[in-house]
Amino acid sequence: MAKYRQVHIEFWQDGFVLELTPEEKYFYLYLMTNSKTTQCGIYELPKRIMETETGYNRETVDKLINRFTEYGKIIYHEPTREIMLVNWIKFNWISSPKVVSLINKELKQVKNKHFIKLFIDKCLEYGYRIDNLSIPYADDIQQKNEKSGHDKGSIPYQYSTDRPSIDLGGEVEEEREREVEREQEREGEVEEEREPATSSTDAIVFYQNNFGLIKPYISEEMLYWIEDLGDEMVIEAMRRSLDRNKPSWGYAKSIIQSWSNKGIKTIEQAKAEEVEFQNQQAAKKPNYQNKSNEVVPDWFKERKQKNNTPKQEVDPEEWEDTEQLLKKYSRKAGGDS
Template sequence: MAIYRQLQTNLWQDEFILELEALEKYVYTYLMTNPRTTQCGIYRLVKKLMELELGLEWETIYKILKKLMDNNKIAYCEETGEIMLINWSKYNFINSRNTILCINKELKEVKNKEFIGRLYTICLERNYPVKDIFNGVVVDGLKIENKEEEDFLEAEGEEVDSLKADKEGLSSPFEAPYKALGEEEIKEEYINKSYNKQKVTNKSISRILLEFSKNIKKASKDEIEKFIEWRKTFEEEFIIKAIKQAVKYKAKHIGYIESIIKNWAAEGITTMKELMKKFKRNKPRVNSEAYRYLD
């Protein structure tokens, strides 16, 4: 890879940067441009070299690092000596074969697994090709494998009815962990038994629970409560899409689903119509197969 790092000129107009003192700007810029930076934005920070290259004592450097950590600009692990630049991929990711191969190789060398999980979530949020980037990398105890799967991006306005697909004999790309529950079983087992004292209608979460049970597992009481709470704000299909995203990227647990929903909501996306517009905008204009670089 070329030995240079990209800094956008509008960095100096950023509200956070404007409030930093001169020495803090100096250290932050160093973190983004020093010789040990990587394409993935996670690298080992060598204290002695940092002191030498910056001409500062570690005590001074650490105070600035602490401020950057408190403002969620970096994450630092004293145990492994690694640092993560939180917004690195936002400004430096390039969807090219060489870049993805380089990031994949670097991630396999990262010791702090929490950093890997955090970057995985960021890549999901930004709709990056995670199957290629994290191919062979362990994320939250699960090894990501790059296999052919159906594209999540669908034509705007197209509705996918999973129940209808099952009846017509269409196979799912994912194997259910146990026998899928029917609509009536969902209603009785999840709602009538667990929530017989609450006014929860079949319309509220039955299809959500069905999708969750088919592709992930039987929902626990806490998970059902989350679905009920989300349903107060979001459409049924909206939540189902979040479940499908988690399944697609093999992040089969409620935490990732919640992260997906929160990130969509943070972007002001709360309806299926808005969500489909987002994916349509992010859909590559060239043949998607051209972006599958790894065997």
């Protein structure tokens, strides 16, 4: 994925954007610049990821998706968790062969066939050349069109190669082409650097061996996190849940979410974070010293010895003489008053 997306400064003067609330503007920008975006404007974006990255809860995410769907700006397909920015290619189309090659690669990964059809329709609407696009599900689209009576006998995206394309200006097009080249180079570097020691199914096998039979929704969540952080990180989170005597996917997922929020993406970073956490916990504990090493003042020792001195028994005859003296003293004191 590209590390950045360009947003034109005219975005803020757009009539539609001017009417949006601050919450809507923020969400609209997020849809155009998040890490899952593609050159074709169709990409997979689970609502869980939206919650994590925007800070909105599920209710707010659903509300904003419905709102922008009503505005006609996006389409969200729940079964495949894919989103289509309807007018994305209007402002981001490049006729460069390298960009077209990237779009072809992205279209092959789109699961929702209807989005492919809409993409082609939009290309034709804006006058873009599509003869150099390799369209997935071409046969299925053709059959649908024949059943609906639309352009029978031909697929609607098969037009002559002299369809006009939009000239975005040499400098803009060259800059975007360089951006695509940088993106492809980064993808190549990532593939070379990340040779996973385990396959994407090893985490599921680990779960079944240590937690029990995996449910479909857990396996789906696990695969999404494997895509984001890698197989080893997911297994490490499950190991920690076992070590802490909390063997559940929910606890392991909370660890993974914490890593994702902190930008932790490698085992080394996770271990360093754990060491720092343990040090902080140790610093919070009171530092009790061994009592044998405590310094006790002399006056405290003397008082303790005095208090611990055993009481002596009193001789009855001596006590009787003492009582008589006290009575005599009392009578004398009373007479003097």
